Amino acid sequence: MARASAIAIVVFSCFLILVLQLADGSESKLCPPWCVTRLDASVARVNISFDWICENGADCRPIRPGGPCYVEGDIKAMSSYAFNDYFQKTRPSGGLCDYGEVATISNEDPSHGACNFTCTPY
Ligand SMILES: *[C@@H]1O[C@H](CO)[C@@H](O)[C@H](O)[C@H]1NC(C)=O
Numbered sequence: 501m502a503r504a505s506a507i508a509i510v511v512f513s514c515f516l517i518l519v520l521q522l523a524d525g526s527e528s529k530l531c532p533p534w535c536v537t538r539l540d541a542s543v544a545r546v547n548i549s550f551d552w553i554c555e556n557g558a559d560c561r562p563i564r565p566g567g568p569c570y571v572e573g574d575i576k577a578m579s580s581y582a583f584n585d586y587f588q589k590t591r592p593s594g595g596l597c598d599y600g601e602v603a604t605i606s607n608e609d610p611s612h613g614a615c616n617f618t619c620t621p622y
């Protein structure tokens with residue numbers, strides 16, 4: 501019994517060290533994840549969340565015509581920029597990447613050309 505709990509403590513300590521190391525690693529690595537628009541989301545629903553998020557804290561200036569992230573006619577590419585910007589800002593306080601089931605987490609950098617997707621340290 502004593503031996504079993506000693507082993508359990510050792511196993512648990514190793515696990516704890518591993519978790520702490522992983523947490524440490526993610527501290528220096530700010531992104532991923534990014535937050536992007538779901539490919540299977542309907543444009544009508546994306547539009548609703550996209551409008552809302554631009555009025556409630558996302559920086560949507562880069563996706564206006566003439567901006568580095570403006571992609572004519574591609575609502576999903578542009579809304580991805582807005583969702584990610586908002587997600588990066590709200591992530592430290594527990595913000596989720598969902599926005600009415602139209603966005604999802606991605607480990608691939610969605611930046612394109614001169615358009616840099618925001619990455620906020622936390
Ligand atoms: C979504 O918004 C774009 C740009 O404002 C508009 O052109 C498009 O018709 C909208 N689509 C839907 C399904 O609401």
Ligand SMILES: *[C@@H]1O[C@H](CO)[C@@H](O)[C@H](O)[C@H]1NC(C)=O
Nearest residue numbers: 568611612613614615616617
């Ligand atoms: C985008 O970010 C990368 C990496 O931080 C940087 O090298 C590049 O200059 C940035 N591009 C623009 C247009 O800001």
